[in-house]
Structure formats: structure tokens, C-alpha cells
Amino acid sequence: MSTPKTPTTKKASGFSRRGFLQSTSAAGAGVALLEQDALAQSGKAMGPGEVPVTLNINGKEMKTSVEPRWTLLDTMRNKLDLTGAKRVCDRGTCGACTVITNGRVVYSCTMLAVDAQGKKIETIESLTAGSKPHPIVPAFVEHDAQQCGYCTPGFVMASKGFLDRNPSPTYDQVKAGLGGNLCRCGTYVGIRQAVLTAAKNLKA
Amino acid sequence: MPEYKWPPMEKRRVVGKRISRLDGIAKSSGKAKYPSDLNRPGTLFGVILTSPHAHAKVKSIDLAAAKAMKGVADIRVVAPAGTEIQWAGAEIAYIAAETEPIARDAMRAIKVDYEVMPHLVREDDLAKAGPRAKAAGEQVTGDPDKAFREADVTVEGSYGIPVLTHCCLEGHGQVVEWKGDKIEYFPSTQNVSGIGGDLARSLSVPVNSVNVKMDYMGGGFGAKFPSDIWGRESALMSKTAGGKPVKLFLDRAQELTIAGVRPSAYAKVKVSAKKDGTITGWQSDSWATGGVGGGGMAPIPYVFTSIPNKRMNHTAVSTNTGGARAWRAPNHPQASFITCAALEDLAAKLKMDPTELFDKNLGYTARADVYRKQIAKAKEMIEWSQHWHQRGEKHKISLVAGSSHLRRGLGMGIATWGGAGHASECRVNVHPDGVVEIEIGSQDIGTGTRTAIAMVVAEMLGLSHTEVKVKLGENIYPPSGASGGSTTIGGVSSSSLKAAANALEKLMEAVAGSLGTTADQLEAVDSTIRVKGNPSKQISWKAACQKLGVKSISETGKNDPKNPGGLNTQGVGGIQMADVTVDIETGVVKVNKIIAVQDCGLVVNPKTAESQVYGAMIMSVCGALMEERIMDEMTGRVMNADMEFYKLAGISDIGEMQVHMDISPEHDKRGVIGLGEPCAIGGVAAIANAVANAIGVRVPTLPVTPDKVLAALYGDKLGRQSLA
Ligand code: FES
Ligand code: FES
Numbered sequence: 001m002s003t004p005k006t007p008t009t010k011k012a013s014g015f016s017r018r019g020f021l022q023s024t025s026a027a028g029a030g031v032a033l034l035e036q037d038a039l040a041q042s043g044k045a046m047g048p049g050e051v052p053v054t055l056n057i058n059g060k061e062m063k064t065s066v067e068p069r070w071t072l073l074d075t076m077r078n079k080l081d082l083t084g085a086k087r088v089c090d091r092g093t094c095g096a097c098t099v100i101t102n103g104r105v106v107y108s109c110t111m112l113a114v115d116a117q118g119k120k121i122e123t124i125e126s127l128t129a130g131s132k133p134h135p136i137v138p139a140f141v142e143h144d145a146q147q148c149g150y151c152t153p154g155f156v157m158a159s160k161g162f163l164d165r166n167p168s169p170t171y172d173q174v175k176a177g178l179g180g181n182l183c184r185c186g187t188y189v190g191i192r193q194a195v196l197t198a199a200k201n202l203k204a
Numbered sequence: 205m206p207e208y209k210w211p212p213m214e215k216r217r218v219v220g221k222r223i224s225r226l227d228g229i230a231k232s233s234g235k236a237k238y239p240s241d242l243n244r245p246g247t248l249f250g251v252i253l254t255s256p257h258a259h260a261k262v263k264s265i266d267l268a269a270a271k272a273m274k275g276v277a278d279i280r281v282v283a284p285a286g287t288e289i290q291w292a293g294a295e296i297a298y299i300a301a302e303t304e305p306i307a308r309d310a311m312r313a314i315k316v317d318y319e320v321m322p323h324l325v326r327e328d329d330l331a332k333a334g335p336r337a338k339a340a341g342e343q344v345t346g347d348p349d350k351a352f353r354e355a356d357v358t359v360e361g362s363y364g365i366p367v368l369t370h371c372c373l374e375g376h377g378q379v380v381e382w383k384g385d386k387i388e389y390f391p392s393t394q395n396v397s398g399i400g401g402d403l404a405r406s407l408s409v410p411v412n413s414v415n416v417k418m419d420y421m422g423g424g425f426g427a428k429f430p431s432d433i434w435g436r437e438s439a440l441m442s443k444t445a446g447g448k449p450v451k452l453f454l455d456r457a458q459e460l461t462i463a464g465v466r467p468s469a470y471a472k473v474k475v476s477a478k479k480d481g482t483i484t485g486w487q488s489d490s491w492a493t494g495g496v497g498g499g500g501m502a503p504i505p506y507v508f509t510s511i512p513n514k515r516m517n518h519t520a521v522s523t524n525t526g527g528a529r530a531w532r533a534p535n536h537p538q539a540s541f542i543t544c545a546a547l548e549d550l551a552a553k554l555k556m557d558p559t560e561l562f563d564k565n566l567g568y569t570a571r572a573d574v575y576r577k578q579i580a581k582a583k584e585m586i587e588w589s590q591h592w593h594q595r596g597e598k599h600k601i602s603l604v605a606g607s608s609h610l611r612r613g614l615g616m617g618i619a620t621w622g623g624a625g626h627a628s629e630c631r632v633n634v635h636p637d638g639v640v641e642i643e644i645g646s647q648d649i650g651t652g653t654r655t656a657i658a659m660v661v662a663e664m665l666g667l668s669h670t671e672v673k674v675k676l677g678e679n680i681y682p683p684s685g686a687s688g689g690s691t692t693i694g695g696v697s698s699s700s701l702k703a704a705a706n707a708l709e710k711l712m713e714a715v716a717g718s719l720g721t722t723a724d725q726l727e728a729v730d731s732t733i734r735v736k737g738n739p740s741k742q743i744s745w746k747a748a749c750q751k752l753g754v755k756s757i758s759e760t761g762k763n764d765p766k767n768p769g770g771l772n773t774q775g776v777g778g779i780q781m782a783d784v785t786v787d788i789e790t791g792v793v794k795v796n797k798i799i800a801v802q803d804c805g806l807v808v809n810p811k812t813a814e815s816q817v818y819g820a821m822i823m824s825v826c827g828a829l830m831e832e833r834i835m836d837e838m839t840g841r842v843m844n845a846d847m848e849f850y851k852l853a854g855i856s857d858i859g860e861m862q863v864h865m866d867i868s869p870e871h872d873k874r875g876v877i878g879l880g881e882p883c884a885i886g887g888v889a890a891i892a893n894a895v896a897n898a899i900g901v902r903v904p905t906l907p908v909t910p911d912k913v914l915a916a917l918y919g920d921k922l923g924r925q926s927l928a
Pocket of ligand 1: 086087088089090091092093094095096097098107108109110
């Protein structure tokens with residue numbers, strides 16, 4: 001389990017996509033500006049044109065090149081074929097693109113790839129990389145916490161981030177803790193149960 | 205020919221069991237590949253330039269700067285100079301480039317001159333619609349004037365429900381690759397068997413030149429049947445680019461602006477009744493928009509269709525807004541809300557319990573007995589008799605303990621739907637190595653179709669559902685209908701049952717000799733083929749299949765909607781009830797609980813069926829309390845084409861939910877009936893009525909937002925003194 005980092009408030013990167021970058025925690029801890037460590041990296045990333053980036057994703061160093069304006073989400077999806085994270089609102093509202101960076105739950109559509117360098121990025125793909133899937137995955141299946149499934153990887157990652165911090169949540173904490181994700185098919189009833197079951201199974 | 209029928213309820217081993225969906229792990233681990241996830245080598249990215257004006261003429265388009273940009277592959281103008289644009293968001297040009305940001309740069313570099321024309325984008329005030337409003341003619345039954353003259357009581361009310369958007373989380377779009385005379389087409393669609401032909405026709409190429417493939421799709425709700433202009437244009441851009449794949453998915457703003465909406469419904473309603481609650485007359489003046497084509501009348505009075513004296517007038521309002529598409533149970537949620545709100549207002553005036561008023565008038569419905577039982581069950585589930593109170597009554601139970609500003613209320617809503625199975629064909633293959641697969645040109649839009657098909661085949665063959673490989677999502681398979689109108693489960697379950705029965709008969713013929721009997725004496729149970737009444741005489745499934753030698757069995761099955769043979773049928777009812785608490789100081793409505801009682805015939809998989817009902821109830825919370833497409837009359841644009849301000853419920857907004865599926869021999873014997881629509885109808889009315897019951901006044905239009913609650917309570921005189 002990773003230790004949550006206290007958000008630090010630093011000046012945002014000059015490559016910010018929308019004038020601000022928002023990272024959120026599954027516990028709804030609010031808005032924090034980007035951390036300093038990515039800035040050192042992004043200093044090299046002068047566009048226009050593609051620049052090389054190195055991303056530490058699921059324990060592997062992955063190299064590609066993108067324009068500095070590319071989000072982490074688009075880089076994963078279009079360059080690295082990591083398509084579990086989905087692009088839905090592309091504006092930090094829906095959580096479909098959720099990943100965990102340095103133990104914090106973030107919307108990968110609100111983080112630039114150049115700024116994600118140097119961070120430990122966990123994506124949905126990491127949960128089935130081992131011999132057994134992470135307990136959250138089967139819990140979502142058991143409680144049928146999915147219909148079309150397009151929001152599901154984001155919910156699963158938000159749930160992981162939430163359970164990393166709150167290993168023994170109450171039902172009400174689950175409801176508050178997953179408020180940063182949206183589902184159109186309406187799978188919340190199953191998700192609430194899935195997260196509670198996963199919490200139980202994680203301890204077993 | 206084998207006899208096609210569902211095994212008796214008590215003998216079923218797979219169908220009717222709560223089974224987790226087969227693709228569950230793929231979906232929740234991110235491995236499921238949706239069309240928008242495909243990364244084919246050499247992909248070009250497409251974007252659309254759209255009109256910022258709601259009504260305008262294109263004067264000129266200058267592509268020079270855009271064309272000169274590095275990385276731009278193709279630009280196609282679809283609204284050349286002279287085109288009259290009818291809504292903001294209408295497509296002007298399509299651009300394909302090496303990356304999406306480059307395509308967007310090019311899009312911004314296109315210069316378009318417009319001659320802006322006057323527009324109408326709002327329909328809530330009919331008086332402002334002028335010549336854009338077209339009366340659809342009057343429908344009269346009986347003598348409504350006499351009914352109103354002789355009534356003991358009459359109520360009048362105005363009700364409205366705005367335009368909603370589907371807001372599919374995976375936007376509309378596709379990857380498409382046109383190489384030589386073949387088009388590989390990967391759309392996000394509800395219509396795998398039909399969409400290839402649709403694209404082919406738009407390109408004037410033979411239908412069989414289009415290969416459709418789709419394993420998963422991220423939500424449709426009725427908006428994803430056609431191949432659309434973006435399908436055609438992406439194909440043409442791929443052709444120009446020598447067959448490179450073009451990937452184009454609408455961005456969020458486009459998805460909420462041009463990918464389809466649900467029409468609005470507004471109505472002024474008058475209802476008359478006798479003192480005992482018997483309804484005698486109905487009159488409605490309704491209007492609606494669904495874009496430039498106007499909007500049809502929601503079927504009011506809803507469910508209570510046989511009210512003897514009726515007069516209905518409807519006006520279609522043409523607005524300069526993105527066009528309507530089918531939306532889960534087209535026009536039914538609107539009709540249910542308008543009707544149930546008017547009836548609840550009538551009950552309040554009569555000081556009657558609305559469930560009694562509904563009950564009293566069930567003779568006007570097509571299935572009084574079903575509704576009567578459902579209302580009783582629903583009341584029990586929501587504890588109606590403990591919590592219901594007269595509207596506006598300062599009864600102690602309407603006050604939430606310890607807080608004078610919180611009011612609690614209950615409400616109900618009613619639903620009906622058809623749900624017969626669509627035309628469906630499929631093929632079941634049984635291979636000598638024991639592998640069973642079913643090929644069907646259907647799709648799983650999230651309802652669990654894949655799993656249900658496997659369950660049906662497994663049931664018929666005496667196997668486990670995990671032993672059946674379901675191949676769907678391609679138009680090379682036998683054609684099966686589009687997933688709309690709750691027609692899929694009836695269609696695919698019937699065709700798979702027949703194909704499986706046919707295949708089994710062939711297998712039994714092949715093994716009967718070795719068991720010393722004839723095929724009609726055999727049964728398939730627990731992965732064996734055995735002699736009826738003599739289970740010790742058996743052969744394992746695998747061994748039986750080996751007897752096929754080198755030749756697989758390949759048998760088809762077909763559901764003909766005109767002759768479903770009792771395997772599927774139609775016509776269901778549903779009741780939903782809601783329990784809400786309203787803060788009369790802030791106007792905030794909190795859902796405490798919603799319950800649904802739904803019949804849907806034979807239920808193939810109660811687990812995924814319940815999920816659909818939960819989802820529909822959650823959609824009802826969105827529709828009743830949050831969702832609304834907001835048009836700006838000044839600019840003519842959608843003001844909330846994003847997910848911050850186009851509000852959907854989150855996980856904490858929905859209260860507790862309970863579903864009761866009417867699973868009983870009585871319903872089961874009717875065969876399979878579709879479920880997706882009927883459960884998505886009554887919840888909106890239930891919530892709106894619960895609010896009226898809680899606060900004592902009607903909030904006339906949805907969504908019931910805090911400002912409207914306060915306005916309904918206090919009019920202009922907002923202030924604490926009026927709470928007394
Ligand atoms: S796509 Fe990133 S939050 Fe919606
Ligand atoms: S399962 Fe379809 S959006 Fe959540």
C-alpha cells in the first residue's frame with residue numbers, strides 16, 4: 001500500500017494545458033497544483049514538435065515522443081497502447097481516465113505527459129499483470145458493477161486509490177470517496193458493494 | 205425438427221440463475237477493447253469543424269492555411285458555400301491528420317464566413333415560438349366538455365420535461381480503413397448487422413464490401429444505430445489516404461450537441477373526476493421539440509389510455525438545435541411524468557392517497573391485475589403506509605425528526621412497454637473436440653447479451669455457460685437485429701435456443717446407436733448425453749462429440765418476430781416509488797430510496813437484469829433532479845455541452861435502491877420479454893411526485909433543481925418567515 005503524499009503547492013508548469021492543472025484524490029481531497037519534480041523534466045521539453053518522454057508506468061520505463069501539449073492520457077492511449085484509461089470528458093470531470101501517480105489518484109487527462117515524467121504511474125493494466133488479478137477486479141465482476149464498462153477501469157483505479165488510503169471504509173465513506181467518477185449506465189449500486197467486498201478480500 | 209420450448213422453470217440449470225457476466229474481467233481490467241481503443245498501424249486522426257451559429261448560411265470557406273500544415277492528410281468540406289446551417293454544431297468540414305492535436309490545429313486554421321440568420325433554440329415558452337410551432341391536429345374521444353361540466357372535481361396543471369442528451373461515455377465514432385474494395389469498419393454501435401449496409405449505401409458501394417467488427421461499445425441508449433456522416437467522411441478520408449485507418453470519435457461537446465437528444469415534452473393538462481377518484485375526463489395541450497423537425501406527442505394520457513372522454517392537442521416546435529434520436533423508451537418517461545404528475549395532483553385535491561386513485565382507475569389500463577399486484581408489492585417495499593401523508597399536511601411524519609426545515613415525501617410512477625424479440629439468426633457449431641460456439645451478428649451494449657446467449661445455449665446442451673464460446677459483434681455472422689426498444693434479449697435468446705436445439709438433435713442422432721437407443725430417448729444433462737430415465741447409460745459431452753469424426757455440426761436458428769412460437773412475447777408493466785427528503789430552506793432534494801417492481805416474463809439472468817433496472821433508476825434520478833440541455837437564446841448554442849454542467853448523478857446522489865423482478869411461473873410462462881426500456885420510465889414521475897408530496901406544491905418542470913423548489917414554495921417572496 002502506498003503512503004499518500006501531501007499535495008504541495010508549486011507554480012504550475014508553463015506547459016499547462018488549460019492554465020491550471022487539477023489533480024484529485026479519490027477521497028475528494030480537492031485541487032493541488034503539480035509537483036516540482038516534473039518541472040525539472042519538463043524544462044527540456046521545448047516544443048513545438050515532438051520531444052522524447054520517458055514514463056515510468058507499472059514499474060516499466062516506457063519511452064516515446066509526443067508534443068509537450070499531449071496529456072498523459074492521450075500519450076498512454078495513442079502512443080503506448082495502454083487503453084484501459086478512457087477519454088470521456090477530457091476535462092477532469094468524469095474520472096474515466098483515472099490513474100495513480102506517486103500514490104495519488106489523478107485524472108490523466110489533466111496531466112501532461114512531460115509533467116508525468118519521473119513519477120511512478122500505475123494504470124488499470126497493472127491490476128491484472130500478476131498471476132492473480134487485484135481483488136478489486138473480481139469484486140466488480142461479482143457485484144456486476146459494470147454495464148457497458150466504459151467507465152469501469154476508471155472506477156476500479158479510483159477504488160484502488162481509495163482503498164489504499166482507506167483500507168476499512170464504511171459504506172458512507174465509499175459513497176463519498178468515489179464521488180469523482182461518473183457512470184452513464186448507472187452501475188453505482190454494484191460499485192458500492194464491490195468496493196466493500198474488495199476491502200474485505202484485500203485483508204483476507 | 206426438435207420442439208422449441210423453454211425447459212420448465214424448475215428443471216433449468218443455467219437460465220434463471222444469477223450468473224456473472226462472461227466479459228466482466230475483461231471490462232473491469234481495462235483489457236476489453238472498445239472501438240475507440242483501437243490503435244491500428246498508421247492511424248490518422250479525424251476531427252470535425254462545426255458551425256458556431258445556430259442558423260446561418262455558409263458564405264465562403266478558406267482551406268489554404270489548413271491544407272498547408274504539416275501532418276494534415278485530408279480535409280473534406282461537407283457544408284460548402286451556400287449551405288444553410290440549421291443548428292450550432294452542424295458539421296462544416298472533416299479533417300484527418302497524423303495526430304489529433306495537428307488535426308485540431310488545422311481545424312482552427314480553416315476560415316469560414318457565415319451570414320448569420322435568426323434562430324429559435326428554446327421551446328419552453330410556446331408563445332415565443334411563432335410560426336415555428338405547428339399544430340398537429342386535435343384528437344377527441346367521448347365528450348370531454350360534458351365530463352368537465354359534470355365533474356365533482358377538476359384539476360389543471362402545467363408540466364414540462366426538457367431536452368436531454370444521451371451522453372454516451374464512449375462518444376460516437378469509428379475507426380475505418382478503406383483499402384481496395386474492402387472497408388474494415390470498427391464503429392461504436394448498437395447495430396452490428398445493419399450498420400455496414402448503412403455505411404455502404406452512403407458510399408454507394410456493395411453492402412458486402414463492408415466488414416463490421418465490434419467487441420465492446422461504451423453506451424448507446426438509442427443514439428447509436430446509423431453510420432452517420434462521420435462514418436462516411438472518415439471512410440472517404442481513409443480512401444484518399446491510400447487505406448490508412450482513420451479514427452474519429454466525437455469530442456464531448458460534439459457528443460452532447462449533435463449525437464442525438466431526447467425530445468422535450470411540455471403540457472397543460474386538465475383532469476376531471478368523481479368524488480371517489482374515478483377519472484372522467486382528460487384534456488391536454490402539449491408541445492415538444494426534438495430539433496428542426498419538431499417533436500411528436502408523448503403518448504398521454506399514459507397507461508390510463510381508456511379514459512372515456514379525452515381531448516388532446518399537440519404542437520411540434522421546430523428549433524435550431526441538434527436532432528433527436530431514440531432515447532431509452534422513446535417518449536415514455538415524458539408521458540409517464542406528465543400523466544402521473546397530473547394524477548397525483550388530482551389525488552392531492554381529492555385528499556386521496558394517490559396509490560388508491562391509481563388503483564381505482566386501473567380499469568383504464570391494459571393490465572389492471574399486473575399493476576394492482578405491483579402497486580401492492582411496491583408499497584410494501586417502500587413502507588408506503590408508514591411514511592405517506594397527505595400532500596402539504598404538516599403531519600409529523602412529513603417532518604424529518606429533529607429538523608424543521610426537512611420534509612419527507614413519497615411518490616409513484618408507472619410504466620409500460622412492449623419488448624418483443626427482434627428478428628435474429630444465429631449458428632451453433634459443435635466441433636469434434638467438444639468445443640461449442642455460437643455465431644450471431646448481435647452486440648452486447650452492456651446489458652449482458654453475450655452472457656445471456658451463452659446461458660441459453662448451455663441450458664439447451666446441458667453444459668456450463670463457460671463452455672460456450674459466443675462470437676458476436678461482426679456482420680459476417682448470421683444477422684441479428686439492432687439493440688433498441690428492448691428487443692434484443694427476446695430475439696437472441698429465441699434464435700440461440702432453436703440453433704442449440706437443432707445442433708443437439710444432430711449430436712444425439714450421431715451417438716444414439718452407441719447408447720443402444722434412438723435420439724428421441726436421449727437428454728443432455730451435466731455435460732453428458734444420457735438415456736432418459738436411465739442416467740447410468742451415458743456418454744460424456746466430449747466423447748459424444750468425438751463420434752462426429754471430422755465433421756462439425758453447424759446448425760442455425762431463427763427468431764421470426766411474426767411467429768416467435770411462445771419463446772418470447774411482449775407487454776409488461778412496472779411500478780416505481782421514491783422516497784425523498786427536501787430541504788425547504790435550500791431547495792435541495794435528497795433521494796432516500798427508490799424501489800422498482802418490474803415484470804419481464806422469463807428472466808434469463810436475474811443478475812444482469814437487475815443491473816439494468818438499477819441503471820434505469822439511476823438515470824431517473826439524473827432526469828428528475830439534474831439533467832437538462834440548456835440552450836442560450838442569444839448565441840443559439842448549447843451552454844452545457846460538457847460534463848460539469850450537463851449534470852449526471854454521482855455515486856452518492858442516488859439513495860438506496862431495491863429491485864423486485866416479478867419472477868413467477870405466471871410471468872415465466874409468457875417467455876422472454878425485453879427489459880431495457882420499461883424500467884427506465886416510471887422513476888422520473890416517482891421522484892417528482894415524491895417532491896410534491898414532501899413540500900405540498902408541484903414543481904412543474906424538471907429537473908427539480910433547488911431554485912425551482914424554492915420558487916414553487918415561495919414564489920418571489922423568498923424568506924424564512926414564509927416557512928411558518
Ligand atoms: S476523461 Fe479525464 S476526467 Fe473525464
Ligand atoms: S458502465 Fe457504462 S458508463 Fe459506466
